[in-house]
Amino acid sequence: MNSLDTIHSAEQILRFIKTKKDGFWSRERERRPLRLFHAAARRVPAYKDFLRKHKINPSKIKTFKDFQFVPPVSKKNYLRKYPLEKLCWDGTLKKPLVWTSTSGSTGDPFYFPRGEQLDWEYSVMAEMFLRNSSYESGGPVLIMICFGMGIWIGGLITYQAFEMATRRANYRASIVTPGINKPEIMNVLTRLAPQYKETIIVAYPPFLKDILDEATAKGINFRKLNVRLFSAAEAYTEKFREHITKKAGVKNLYLDTLNIYGTADIGAMAWETPISILIRRLAMRNVKFFNDVFGRIDKTPTLAQYNPLFISFEAVEGEIILTGNNALPLVRYSIGDHGGAFNFADVKEMLERHGVKLEKEGEKVGVARVIYKLPFVYVYERSDFSVVLSGANIYPEEIREALQHDSLEKFVTTKFTLRIKSDRSYTEYLEINIELKPKVKTRDLKKLEQNARDLVVATLLRRNSEYHAIHSGKIKGVVPKIVFWPYEHPLHFSRGIKQKWVKK
Numbered sequence: 001m002n003s004l005d006t007i008h009s010a011e012q013i014l015r016f017i018k019t020k021k022d023g024f025w026s027r028e029r030e031r032r033p034l035r036l037f038h039a040a041a042r043r044v045p046a047y048k049d050f051l052r053k054h055k056i057n058p059s060k061i062k063t064f065k066d067f068q069f070v071p072p073v074s075k076k077n078y079l080r081k082y083p084l085e086k087l088c089w090d091g092t093l094k095k096p097l098v099w100t101s102t103s104g105s106t107g108d109p110f111y112f113p114r115g116e117q118l119d120w121e122y123s124v125m126a127e128m129f130l131r132n133s134s135y136e137s138g139g140p141v142l143i144m145i146c147f148g149m150g151i152w153i154g155g156l157i158t159y160q161a162f163e164m165a166t167r168r169a170n171y172r173a174s175i176v177t178p179g180i181n182k183p184e185i186m187n188v189l190t191r192l193a194p195q196y197k198e199t200i201i202v203a204y205p206p207f208l209k210d211i212l213d214e215a216t217a218k219g220i221n222f223r224k225l226n227v228r229l230f231s232a233a234e235a236y237t238e239k240f241r242e243h244i245t246k247k248a249g250v251k252n253l254y255l256d257t258l259n260i261y262g263t264a265d266i267g268a269m270a271w272e273t274p275i276s277i278l279i280r281r282l283a284m285r286n287v288k289f290f291n292d293v294f295g296r297i298d299k300t301p302t303l304a305q306y307n308p309l310f311i312s313f314e315a316v317e318g319e320i321i322l323t324g325n326n327a328l329p330l331v332r333y334s335i336g337d338h339g340g341a342f343n344f345a346d347v348k349e350m351l352e353r354h355g356v357k358l359e360k361e362g363e364k365v366g367v368a369r370v371i372y373k374l375p376f377v378y379v380y381e382r383s384d385f386s387v388v389l390s391g392a393n394i395y396p397e398e399i400r401e402a403l404q405h406d407s408l409e410k411f412v413t414t415k416f417t418l419r420i421k422s423d424r425s426y427t428e429y430l431e432i433n434i435e436l437k438p439k440v441k442t443r444d445l446k447k448l449e450q451n452a453r454d455l456v457v458a459t460l461l462r463r464n465s466e467y468h469a470i471h472s473g474k475i476k477g478v479v480p481k482i483v484f485w486p487y488e489h490p491l492h493f494s495r496g497i498k499q500k501w502v503k504k
Contacts, residue, residue, distance in 0.1 A: 010124050010168055013309060017128070022345040022373045028308040029343075029375055030064035033323035033331070037067060040329045045091040046082035047073075047331065067332075068314065072321050074334040075110060087328050088113065097327055100153040101465075102264035102393075109465075112153075113327040118267035121310045122161035125260075125271050127169055129200075130162075132274065132370055134252035135226045137197035139172030144188055146203035146211065147232070147391070148469045149179040153264040154232055154391065158202055161268070180473030185211055189220050198226040201248070204391035205236045205259070206428040210476050212247040213425070223249035232260035232268070233391040235302040235379070238281055243426050254278060254367045261304045261379055265335060266324045269311050270304035270377050274367035275358070279303060279347060282356060289354040293347065294340070294378060301339060301380035305372060313341040313377045320379060339379040347376055385502055387418045389430050390475045392466035394418065396501035399432060402459035407451060411440050412484075417492045418502050421481075429477035432456065438487040449482040456480055 008016070016024075040047045041058035051058060054071050061067055073079070078087075085093045097113040130141065143162050147154035159177055166173040176192065178184035193199045203211060208231055215222070227248040236259065245253045254274040262268040280303045283290040294301055306313060311324035320337040324330055351358055362368040386393045396418065403414045415435040422428050434452065457479060460467040471478050485492055493499070 008309070010120075010127060010165075013124050013307070014128065016309070017307070017372050017374065020373060022343055022375075025308050025373060025375055026343050026345075029312050030067075032308060033312045034061070034064055034067050036323060036325055036329060037061060037070065037331050040331050043090050044087065044329060046078070046086040047329075049082070049086075050078055070332050072316070072332045072334045073330070074336075078333075079110060084111070084113070084328075089327065089329065095327070098156065099151075100156070100264045101151040102153075112264050112266075114157075114267065115327045118326055119157055119160040120164060121307070122157055122268040123164035123168070124307070125268060126158075126161040127165040127171070129228075129230065129258050129271075130165060130169075130171055130173065132255050133198060133228060134255040134366070135198050135228075137226060139198070140196050141171075141173040141198040141200060142188075142193055142196040143173055143175045143200045144185065144193070144202060145175065145177045146180060146185055146201060146207065148466075148473075149177060150465070150469060152391075152466065152469075153262070153267065154204075155179060157267060158232075180207060180469060180475065182211070182214065182474060186215060186218060186220075189215050189225070190218075193225050196225075198228060200228045200230055202230040204233050205231045205240065205244075206234070206390045206477065207470070207473070207475050209240075209244055209247075209426055212244055213427075213476075216247060222247070225249075226251070228256040230258050230260075232262050234388050235259070235300070237300050238284055240426055241277075252366060254365050255370070259302060259304075261302055261377065263335060265333070266311070266322065266326050266330055269322065269324070270306035270313075272303070273305045273372055273374070274365075274370045275362065275372060276303045276305050276376065278361060278365060278367060279351070279358075282351070282361065286354055286356075289350065289356070292350050292353070294380070297380055301378040303376060303378045305374040305376055307374060313375075315340040320377065337379045339377060341375065341377045343375045344373045387420050387430065387502055389420060389428065389467075390470045390478065392464065392470050394430065394460065394464065394467060398459055398463050399456060401463070402455040403434065403452065405455050408448075408455065411437060411448060412452075413437055413487070413493075415493055415499050417500055419504075427476050430480040431483060432480050433483045433485055433492045435489070435493045436484050436487055440487075445484060449484065452482045453480060456482075 038058055041051055056070055085091055099111050099113055101109045101111050145159050147158055149155035162175055176188055178188055227250055241253055250256045254277050259272045260268050261270040283293055314321040318338050320335055320339050322333050322335055348358055359368060362371050386395050399416060400414060403412055413435045417433040419431045420428055421431050
């Protein structure tokens, strides 16, 4: 781990999370980012140059208020402007690193290095989840990691985190990594999981649902497996949570489900806790409280808590800005998400304004013992030009390339809109709404649809490694639905309005 940080043991940090009050976390939320800023300004060549170009004198940044005047960095203005080694501590890659890849708003991959620290930080959260089981079986527990195990961060870092947590705590748990191989997942559920008192299924939300649906159809009895559900990469609604917990026979959805707010950029940044799930569900029942917390938006945000000893969040004009340490430190980094951040005391005050006592509500659902005073971050959509299907980022330029094929040219304008939708069984799929040219004459739209669909799939398989992985895993909804619209139809293609390539 980087010597910049005061190193606490996992046991100490878990104790802090259980016992420390809001004031402690609020102070750390301001102190740690300022400290990281000054270290990066001295030791990271790229950041030193970035500050110089923006006429920022680090010696004058003395308070957290000063810190908020430091210009944010992003992939566009920072990460893609400097050589990778210049972005890292002391300008070198000569250290033990693990590389993972993500795609930016253009679809071009960016490779992020990480050291052991991010895995270890994630392991603290993993240990919390292991210990909070409503089943209280004492183990043994089987952890099934069904994230893709390739260049992407989810599978490898999750394996490392649970492996660290179980060994450190001498926890009676085993790990199996079938990845997105469905036949292997079914074999594990049939042959291995029954040997354990609890089973934790780790997967992207849509793929998690696929697993549950297929296993149920095969006659697997989840109630005998004492299942818990652990996910990442995508937000989902409370109705979806209720659907998958019912399907899996989950005992307590507050204690036995968890969705991570994470990224290849800097790992598992924040995570759902029993109390964040409770607050989100309370907000869904009270419009005034929902608007007080999240503002007037038409989507249900992911609400998570985070550990200021590891990372800090700000919200600037509705944009999430984070500061966190890694092999490649990020200081006031604009990650491309919309949302907000607030302290525990702020949320509690909002609840009380609406006549809700958090402790009392916690007692009703059996989570009063795990009301952590950590701060919150909420995220309600990506602000970049992409959609996420089963953990795969899909970009307009990939679809545009497919629609520019000679066989489609005389029929379509190549204007389109991407949407992620769900059918009645909550299976997600990609819908591509395509504008036809004026006075198109074709007798067989179904044939045109099939051609467009084949070209889109072929292009994504060739250009998008994340899509290739979910396609190889035969995940439901992976083949897009094509919908043709008349020229300049007002729903998606109004005249004189800038084309929206993505609709949330």
